Amino acid sequence: MFRNVLLSLCFTPYFCAADPDVRLIIDTQTRNLEILKGNEIIEVLDHVVIGRKGAGTKEHRGDDITPLGNYRIGWINEKSAFRKFFGLTYPNLDHAEKALQKGRIDHNTYEAIVKAEFRGQIPPQNTDLGGQIGIHGLGSGSLSVHEVFDWTHGCIALTNDQIDRLSQYVEKGTLVTVK
Numbered sequence: 001m002f003r004n005v006l007l008s009l010c011f012t013p014y015f016c017a018a019d020p021d022v023r024l025i026i027d028t029q030t031r032n033l034e035i036l037k038g039n040e041i042i043e044v045l046d047h048v049v050i051g052r053k054g055a056g057t058k059e060h061r062g063d064d065i066t067p068l069g070n071y072r073i074g075w076i077n078e079k080s081a082f083r084k085f086f087g088l089t090y091p092n093l094d095h096a097e098k099a100l101q102k103g104r105i106d107h108n109t110y111e112a113i114v115k116a117e118f119r120g121q122i123p124p125q126n127t128d129l130g131g132q133i134g135i136h137g138l139g140s141g142s143l144s145v146h147e148v149f150d151w152t153h154g155c156i157a158l159t160n161d162q163i164d165r166l167s168q169y170v171e172k173g174t175l176v177t178v179k
Contacts, residue, residue: 018073018173024166026135026156026178028055028066033135033158035169045166049157050150055178058095058154060104061130066154066178069094073174074122083137084163086170088178090133093117099129120173130154135176137163 025034026048033045051066058067071088078084091099096113099105109127116123125131137160138146145151146159156178158166 018171018175022169022171023175023177024135024170026176028068028178033156033162033166035166042169043165045158045162047147048162049146049152051152051154052150054150057098058090058130058133060128062153063130064153066152066156067091067095067133068178071176071178072120073170073172073176076170076172080136080139082139082141082157082163083160084167085134085136086166086174087122087132087134088176089117089123090131091123091127091129095129096123104128135163135166135170 019037021038023036025036026032027034028050031046031048031050033048035042035045052064055066055068058065067090069090069092071090071092073086074089075087076084077087091113093114096105096110100107100110105128109124113123113127115121123131133154135156135158137158139160141151143159146157151157
């Protein structure tokens with residue numbers, strides 16, 4: 001219940017600036033990224049690429065798994081080596097709760113993640129759960145590799161053309177669901 005309230009409210013202008021009707025749904029099974037405005041699908045970007053070891057519960061930094069869950073765009077890097085990078089607010093409250101219960105993070109790390117989510121801020125990116133998860137383009141990477149392999153360390157990758165198209169809809173605070 002607490003998690004759902006956090007996803008629906010804006011606690012700071014930082015995340016409230018985004019159009020509340022625009023959201024992204026990334027389906028790791030079909031490998032599609034849907035851009036929605038309200039309940040209408042505006043555009044579908046196909047053949048998105050995920051982490052080398054698939055999608056699921058990210059256990060630790062460097063496991064090459066794309067984490068499932070609900071996030072917001074926490075930051076935008078227009079000058080990324082991957083053309084553009086839309087950073088996700090990973091790890092979130094769900095990840096922190098599970099990791100604390102399993103003893104993978106300490107209470108201080110848990111509290112830092114909870115505070116960041118409650119305040120609508122970017123969570124710590126240097127925890128044992130990993131960080132720097134986002135949606136990005138290829139940059140100067142190989143399109144032929146992108147077309148055949150899941151190659152990221154946990155991010156969602158698009159072609160450069162796709163990331164450019166996506167950038168017209170994305171702002172800090174845009175809701176992103178990775179399922």
